Amino acid sequence: MGPHRLRFHLVDSAGSWSARQRQRRAEWLTRTFPDLADMHVVDLGGRLGTWTRASVRPARVHVVNLEAPPAEVPDWAYIDRADACDLPERIARNRYDLVYSNSVLEHVGGHERRLRFADAVHTLAERHWVQTPYRYFPIEPHWIAPGMQFLPVRLRTAVAQRWPLGHKPTRTHDAALHQVLWTELLDRSQMRHYFPDSRLLVERVAGLPKSLIAVRTP
Known part of the structure; x- marks a missing residue:
């Protein structure tokens, strides 16, 4: 699958x-x-x-x-x-x-x-x-990625750009960074x-x- x-x-x-x-x-x-x-x-x-x-x-x-x-x-x-x-x-x-x-x-x-x-x-x-x-x-519920929310922003951005289960596919670093910075779990x-x-x-x-x-x- x-x-x-x-x-x-x-x-x-x-x-x-x-x-x-x-x-x-x-x-x-x-x-x-x-x-x-x-x-x-x-x-x-x-x-x-x-x-x-x-x-x-x-x-x-x-x-x-x-x-x-x-x-x-x-x-x-x-x-x-x-x-x-x-x-x-x-x-x-x-x-x-x-x-x-x-x-x-x-x-x-x-x-x-x-x-x-x-x-x-x-x-x-x-x-x-x-x-x-x-x-x-x-x-992490938006990317369905284990432990992603605990990573530094740089690594979260790399995951967001490459992780295949993300909620919004991102092809560029800036788009991935934008998604990461607008997601802050409480x-x-x-x-x-x-x-x-x-x-x-x-x-x-x-x-x-x-x-x-x-x-x-x-």
């Missing part, structure tokens, strides 16, 4: 190991917020596909992402092209039932921007679900700092912490 086929089976296919993990996490979300189907949810840094595939879909979803919105958006969703760490007033003044974010916090660009992201989470709603991969899980101390009044849930694989989820359910 070639590396791209292997990644497809591990991460990208609908029946992949990673897809099953996401499904279990979605079920955890609905157990945590049993009224999710009636909520107005803002998804910071997410994509519409998360909710079109969801077994339980909120009544309304507002997706905020730096990417251009898709051509077609269902009537239960609204998509804004904006920076979750620097929300325009038209979004910042809104109030929602729940702030949701999945695997975004590790990509926002450093401590100061993570503080601003957390401030947006706390401002937009009383309830939140903010998930991020755990730094000390032995497999640990428990950081998550508790950004979300001091939240419960910190731990998603485990084979008994090992794989991701951290800051949850507030007042």
Whole structure:
């Protein structure tokens, strides 16, 4: 089996190991917020596909992402092209039932921007679900590379450029460096700092912490 086929089976296919993990996490979300189907949810840094595939879909979803919105958006969703760490007033003044974010916090660009992201989470709603991969899980989740997150930047860049299981193929050193510098996995101390009044849930694989989820359910 070639590396791209292997990644497809591990991460990208609908029946992949990673897809099953996401499904279990979605079920955890609905157990945590049993009224999710009636909520107005803002998804910071997410994509519409998360909710079109969801077994339980909120009544309304507002997706905020730096990417251009898709051509077609269902009537239960609204998509804004904006920076979750620097929300325009038209979004910042809104109030929602729940702030949701999945695997975004590790990509926002450093401590100061993570503080601003957390401030947006706390401002937009009383309830939140903010998930991020755990730094000390032995497999780096974006490249599926053992221990990659513990290497110096120079070596991480070399891995990103050559490792065949990466999430975005990179052919140049600069492109690989860009991906590496925009990926910074977090640990428990950081998550508790950004979300001091939240419960910190731990998603485990084979008994090992794989991701951290800051949850507030007042």
